[in-house]
Amino acid sequence: MTVAIRATDLVKSYSQGVRALDGVTLEVNSGEVLVVMGPSGSGKSTLIRTFNGLETLDGGALDVLGVSLDATHGERQVLAIRKRVGMVFQQFNLFPHLSILDNITLAPIKVQQRAKASAEQRAMELLDQMGIREQAYKYPAQLSGGQQQRVAIARALALDPEVMLFDEPTSALDPERVKEVLDAMRQLAKGGMTMVVVTHELSFAREVADRVMFMDRGQVVETSDPETFFSNAREERSRRFLNQMQH
Amino acid sequence: MNRWLDRGITLLLLALLGWAGWSMLHWLLLGADWSVVTTNLPLYAVGSFPADQRWRPLLWMAALITLTLLTLVGPKHGWLRRWLPLFWIVMAPLGLWFLAGGLGLLPVGTRSWGGLTLTLLLTGGSGALALPLGILLALGRRSDLPVLRWSSAAYIELMRAVPLIAVLFFGQLLIPLFLPPGLEINRVLRALVAFALFAAAYIAEDVRGGLQAIPPTQREAAAVLGLSPRQSLQLVVLPQALRVALPSLTNQAVGLLQNTSLMAILGLVELLGISRSLLANPAFIGRYLEVYLWLAAVYWLACTAMALLARHLEVQLDPARSAS
Numbered sequence: 001m002t003v004a005i006r007a008t009d010l011v012k013s014y015s016q017g018v019r020a021l022d023g024v025t026l027e028v029n030s031g032e033v034l035v036v037m038g039p040s041g042s043g044k045s046t047l048i049r050t051f052n053g054l055e056t057l058d059g060g061a062l063d064v065l066g067v068s069l070d071a072t073h074g075e076r077q078v079l080a081i082r083k084r085v086g087m088v089f090q091q092f093n094l095f096p097h098l099s100i101l102d103n104i105t106l107a108p109i110k111v112q113q114r115a116k117a118s119a120e121q122r123a124m125e126l127l128d129q130m131g132i133r134e135q136a137y138k139y140p141a142q143l144s145g146g147q148q149q150r151v152a153i154a155r156a157l158a159l160d161p162e163v164m165l166f167d168e169p170t171s172a173l174d175p176e177r178v179k180e181v182l183d184a185m186r187q188l189a190k191g192g193m194t195m196v197v198v199t200h201e202l203s204f205a206r207e208v209a210d211r212v213m214f215m216d217r218g219q220v221v222e223t224s225d226p227e228t229f230f231s232n233a234r235e236e237r238s239r240r241f242l243n244q245m246q247h
Numbered sequence: 248m249n250r251w252l253d254r255g256i257t258l259l260l261l262a263l264l265g266w267a268g269w270s271m272l273h274w275l276l277l278g279a280d281w282s283v284v285t286t287n288l289p290l291y292a293v294g295s296f297p298a299d300q301r302w303r304p305l306l307w308m309a310a311l312i313t314l315t316l317l318t319l320v321g322p323k324h325g326w327l328r329r330w331l332p333l334f335w336i337v338m339a340p341l342g343l344w345f346l347a348g349g350l351g352l353l354p355v356g357t358r359s360w361g362g363l364t365l366t367l368l369l370t371g372g373s374g375a376l377a378l379p380l381g382i383l384l385a386l387g388r389r390s391d392l393p394v395l396r397w398s399s400a401a402y403i404e405l406m407r408a409v410p411l412i413a414v415l416f417f418g419q420l421l422i423p424l425f426l427p428p429g430l431e432i433n434r435v436l437r438a439l440v441a442f443a444l445f446a447a448a449y450i451a452e453d454v455r456g457g458l459q460a461i462p463p464t465q466r467e468a469a470a471v472l473g474l475s476p477r478q479s480l481q482l483v484v485l486p487q488a489l490r491v492a493l494p495s496l497t498n499q500a501v502g503l504l505q506n507t508s509l510m511a512i513l514g515l516v517e518l519l520g521i522s523r524s525l526l527a528n529p530a531f532i533g534r535y536l537e538v539y540l541w542l543a544a545v546y547w548l549a550c551t552a553m554a555l556l557a558r559h560l561e562v563q564l565d566p567a568r569s570a571s
Contacts (some may be wrong), residue, residue, distance in 0.1 A: 052471055083473040093468035098489050098562070105484065159473065168525035 002030045004065060004163050004194045005051060011059035012046055012218075020046040022218035024060070026162075033195045035205040035226075038215035039241060044198045047215070048165045051196065052085045053078035065162055083111065086156030090168040092148040094140040094155070100127070101136045104155045114161065119158070126154035130184055146177030150184050157188075164188065166197040201247060206230050214238045255444045274536075283531040284541045290525070291545070293515050296346075300353060304364040309340045311367065314338065315552055319559055337493015339371030343436075357435040361516035363545065369439055369517060375501060376443035381450025382485070388455055398452070407450030412509055414445045419513060438510050442503075449499055457492030458484065490564045497557035501550050518542060 005028040012021040020043045027182045028034050051064055062069040064081050084203075095103050104123040108114045114122075119240040127133045130150040132143075140148055149169055156164060166185065170178045182204050189195055189208050199205065205212050205226055212229040214221045222235045233239045282292070293304040314334055317327070346364070348354030360368070387399030406414070418441020419434070426432065461484050469479035489496075511520035522538045525531050531538075 054467060054471065079475070081472060082471055085471075087471040089464065089468065091464060093464045095465065095468070095483055095487075098492065107474060110472040110478055110482065155472070 002065075004028050004030045005196070006063040006187070007047075007050075007060065008062075009060040010047070010057055010062060012043075012050065012055060013058050013203055019043075019218045021050070021057075021060075021169060024215075024218070024220055026104045026213065026220065026223065027196065028196055031192045033189045033193075033197065035212045036196065036198045036215060037205065037207035037212060038058055038221075039240070040054040041217075042215040043214050045109075045167050046218075048087075048167055048196050048198055049163055051163075052078050052082050052087055054087075082232070083159060084161055084166060085163045086159060086161035087165040088149070088152050088156055088167065088169050090171050092140070092145070092152045094148055096140050099125070099137055099139055100132075100143070100151050102222075103140070103151060104158050107155070108158050123154065123158060126157050127151075130154050131180070131193060145173045145185060146180045149173065149177075149181045153181075153184055153188070163194045163196070166195065166199065168198050168200070170199065200245065202230070202242075214241065216241075279537050280534065281537055281541075283525060283534040283537050287521075287525055288367070290521055291362045291518070291541075292293060293364050294521065295359045296364075297353075297359065301354055303346055303352065303355075304360075307345055308364060308367065311338060311342075315556060319555060321559075329537060335387065336375060339368060339375045342368050343372060356459035357433045360435060363518060363549075365435070365515065365517040366504070366507050368550070369435070369510060369515075370441065370500075370504045372439045373442040374503055377441070377446035377450055377503075378496075380443065380447035382454050382489075384447060384451035385454035385458060386480070388451065389458060390481050390522065403448045403451050406445055407452075411442075411445050411446075411506055412512065415509060415513055416443050417441065418432065418444070421432055434513070438513060438515060442506070442510075446499060449502075450496065453492045453495040453499060454488060456495065457490070460491045461487050490561075493561055493564070497554065500553055500557070504549055505546065518545060 005026075007024055007026050010021045010024040011019065013019045022043075024035075024043070024047060036047065038044045046055055050057055050062060052068070053069060053075070055119075057070060065084050067077050067081050069077055069081065071161055074204040094100075095106070097105065101120060101123055104126065105116070105119040108122065109116055124133060124136060127136055130153060132147050132150055135143055135147060135151070142153070143151065153169075169185070170181050173181065178201070182201060185195070185197070185204070186208055187238075207226075209226045212226050213223040214229070214233075214235070216237055220234065221237050222229075226236065228234070229238065230242065233242060271432055275560055288300075290300065292308070293301050295305055302465070314331075318335075321328075344362075345352075346355060346360060346368070347357070384399045384403060387395045388403065390396050397540045415438060418437050422432070422437050422440060463481055465487070466479055470476075474482065507517055508519040511523055514520070516524060519542065522542050526535060526538055
């Protein structure tokens with residue numbers, strides 16, 4: 001099995017000496033779904049943002065799809081990774097001035113130099129896959145949160161990424177809209193996509209994750225298969241967190 | 248009791264308005280002598296452009312009016328819709344070139360340019376120059392490079408600290424000093440450049456406001472899609488920022504049009520310059536009211552056209568509009 005992401009002893013500190021990441025080591029295999037859980041401020045968002053260079057590192061070594069990102073990496077490495085790693089944000093971050101179709105085709109046309117017609121055809125396929133084909137010519141403000149987030153997923157998929165990063169993709173959604181986004185992600189996982197998902201959705205983690213990683217205060221507390229994690233977590237800290245989540 | 252007071256005030260106001268309206272109408276119909284305007288319409292339109300060449304500025308203005316109407320109506324044909332922005336950009340430079348003697352036409356010195364043509368050329372030309380300069384200054388002010396940031400800020404603060412009329416005089420006197428001897432650019436171009444340099448500082452601040460309104464997450468979203476910083480700016484941030492800045496930019500454009508009247512002091516015979524020279528003519532002595540009312544009407548018309556265009560653009564760029 002090939003390793004998609006290998007992180008060794010990652011350190012990231014903020015100005016007040018707070019360590020957002022305090023020696024994080026992990027591996028993500030190709031085709032694997034890793035769910036990262038933890039209380040807010042535990043460093044889980046910071047962690048996945050280092051995977052595509054949105055956050056710089058203060059120490060440690062990171063290897064993403066064979067490209068190394070350490071404290072001294074340059075623009076070129078970051079760009080090389082971003083072309084192969086997709087990301088979905090909590091707040092969708094669609095481009096409000098572009099139609100749904102243009103949101104999705106912008107990067108394929110401008111970054112990959114694909115022809116407009118083929119990029120649009122691919123975008124329509126992806127919208128179909130997300131179940132929102134009829135929204136193609138609308139603008140983001142005209143869509144519900146769940147629809148916008150599915151557009152964001154389609155936009156990331158349009159570059160044919162090898163890894164997808166999800167940063168709390170359902171946290172900004174109304175409860176009744178969460179399912180449609182999770183369903184899209186389930187489908188993606190079934191297709192064999194390598195995924196790192198930061199989420200509080202326990203049922204999604206239980207059902208889809210290959211492994212669950214629990215973080216607290218910038219450190220990895222434990223990494224287990226979902227069965228073990230949810231019924232019989234090794235660490236006291238994880239059990240406390242799960243107890244709070246379930247009540 | 249209060250009601251009676253209200254009624255009294257209403258009646259009084261109506262009486263005042265009626266009286267003012269009646270005297271105005273009376274003067275307009277019986278007292279006013281509009282010959283100062285009617286006999287000088289060509290002067291107001293094109294200045295002292297040679298009579299046999301007048302069709303050139305007139306043609307240019309007709310093209311401008313056509314373009315305005317076309318934009319407001321919203322053409323059905325896709326290609327025309329796509330080309331409209333380009334037409335707007337080239338309109339002023341094309342006008343300058345066409346009037347000066349492009350296409351092998353008889354060269355006409357800027358001394359003979361004037362009237363509404365000159366006002367519109369100065370507005371359009373300086374606007375077309377000031378907008379890109381203003382955008383660059385706004386970007387410079389937010390740059391990571393300290394030298395660029397400081398020099399942009401210094402330029403903007405300096406220009407905003409100096410009155411426009413001083414900048415215009417400096418332009419007339421200083422710009423020739425920077426040019427190699429022998430090369431002389433004419434008064435109109437000098438005024439236009441000075442005007443643009445001044446307006447750019449104000450435009451820069453409007454654009455900066457627009458840039459600040461765009462959340463940093465938009466840049467992040469562009470970055471993770473592999474767009475370079477330049478592409479992110481050009482395709483994601485600037486279009487949104489300019490849309491936000493549009494109402495203030497419209498304000499600047501209207502101000503630009505009004506401020507061209509200051510050029511009359513430099514001896515350019517745009518709308519106000521023509522009016523002043525007509526009033527100095529013994530044949531039209533004392534016709535101040537007619538001339539200035541007429542002038543107000545022309546400025547009002549031009550400003551209204553600009554406001555309509557801006558409103559149209561705002562609606563076009565509204566991100567929440569229904570797809571068409």
